[in-house]
Amino acid sequence: MDLNQENSLRGKDYISLTDYKPEEFRYLLDLAVELKARQKKGIPHPLLQGKTLAMIFQKASTRTRVSFEVAMYHLGGLGMFLSSNDLQIGRGEPIQDTARVLASYSEGILIRTFSHQEVISLARHAKVPVINGLTDDEHPTQALADMLTILEAKGKLQGLKLAYFGDGNNVAVSLIHACALCGMEIVLSCPEGYRPPEKALAQGEAMKAPGARITVVQDPKEAAAQADVLYTDVWTSMGQEKESAIRLKALGGYQVNDELLKLAKPDAIVLHCLPAHRGEEITDSVMEGPQSKIFEEAENRMHAHKAILAALL
Numbered sequence: 001m002d003l004n005q006e007n008s009l010r011g012k013d014y015i016s017l018t019d020y021k022p023e024e025f026r027y028l029l030d031l032a033v034e035l036k037a038r039q040k041k042g043i044p045h046p047l048l049q050g051k052t053l054a055m056i057f058q059k060a061s062t063r064t065r066v067s068f069e070v071a072m073y074h075l076g077g078l079g080m081f082l083s084s085n086d087l088q089i090g091r092g093e094p095i096q097d098t099a100r101v102l103a104s105y106s107e108g109i110l111i112r113t114f115s116h117q118e119v120i121s122l123a124r125h126a127k128v129p130v131i132n133g134l135t136d137d138e139h140p141t142q143a144l145a146d147m148l149t150i151l152e153a154k155g156k157l158q159g160l161k162l163a164y165f166g167d168g169n170n171v172a173v174s175l176i177h178a179c180a181l182c183g184m185e186i187v188l189s190c191p192e193g194y195r196p197p198e199k200a201l202a203q204g205e206a207m208k209a210p211g212a213r214i215t216v217v218q219d220p221k222e223a224a225a226q227a228d229v230l231y232t233d234v235w236t237s238m239g240q241e242k243e244s245a246i247r248l249k250a251l252g253g254y255q256v257n258d259e260l261l262k263l264a265k266p267d268a269i270v271l272h273c274l275p276a277h278r279g280e281e282i283t284d285s286v287m288e289g290p291q292s293k294i295f296e297e298a299e300n301r302m303h304a305h306k307a308i309l310a311a312l313l
């Protein structure tokens with residue numbers, strides 16, 4: 001792959017996968033594979049020399065923050081961690097003004113926040129690409145790393161069945177989008193009241209590449225049957241802490257454990273975006289078991305983020 005070749009994604013935002021076509025998403029995946037291979041071989045890849053990424057965080061983060069910072073460093077640029085507690089946003093400066101100012105110093109802006117609308121508003125006022133590092137609604141950078149991990153484990157994506165268990169949250173929504181783009185079957189197993197938003201399901205339907213299928217079921221066993229990938233996420237996301245007791249009760253039957261894993265294909269893999277609450281949505285033994293690719297998935301955040309940065313910036 002020629003890394004200096006012009007690509008059509010230059011200048012584009014990465015806010016929602018609904019803005020991406022299957023071939024554009026595939027380009028990012030191929031680029032991630034290439035950049036990972038170069039790093040493993042010790043081949044430098046300073047594609048963003050002299051460029052900077054402003055990284056606004058209004059919620060906690062381990063993986064997203066560190067992997068984007070390290071990715072910028074490996075690409076020859078600089079990632080600047082900006083906690084909203086320390087920015088003037090925290091004292092009420094409008095996002096529009098912040099966007100204009102940060103865009104005048106940086107070639108890109110990454111933001112992790114609560115409101116998805118706020119990210120769209122930021123992008124409207126920033127002249128540089130804006131990357132969504134997680135909102136209450138979507139987590140699109142995670143989904144690219146997830147697809148990279150599945151591709152590495154299975155050698156393909158199209159036609160595979162991914163079963164998602166638990167809360168139809170931001171991670172689930174971006175997985176619906178990513179599976180649609182990659183021609184995969186996604187079966188979400190969620191209790192009543194925790195289904196993914198109808199809007200996200202409709203978006204997935206509209207984005208479907210050949211082979212893609214999206215269904216929501218209640219029974220976790222039905223979802224797990226013959227699955228290639230089992231995926232779960234926390235039952236209480238950031239910002240929902242007050243609901244945690246109700247959620248624990250409602251989602252209790254959706255744990256990814258050894259019993260559930262036995263229903264999947266014998267070579268199925270298990271993914272979790274992390275952080276995990278061991279003993280709640282996933283057991284220790286599955287997380288540490290031979291079918292878990294959870295820590296490979298976490299590493300792949302960095303390789304996937306490099307692809308996003310190299311393509312857009």
Ligand code: CP
Pocket residue numbers: 060061062063064065134142273274275
């Ligand atoms: N998966 C994920 O986004 O992790 P962090 O919250 O640690 O960034």
Ligand code: NVA
Pocket residue numbers: 134169170171233234236237238273274275
């Ligand atoms: N659904 C989780 C994902 C964390 C990476 C949250 O929003 O807290």
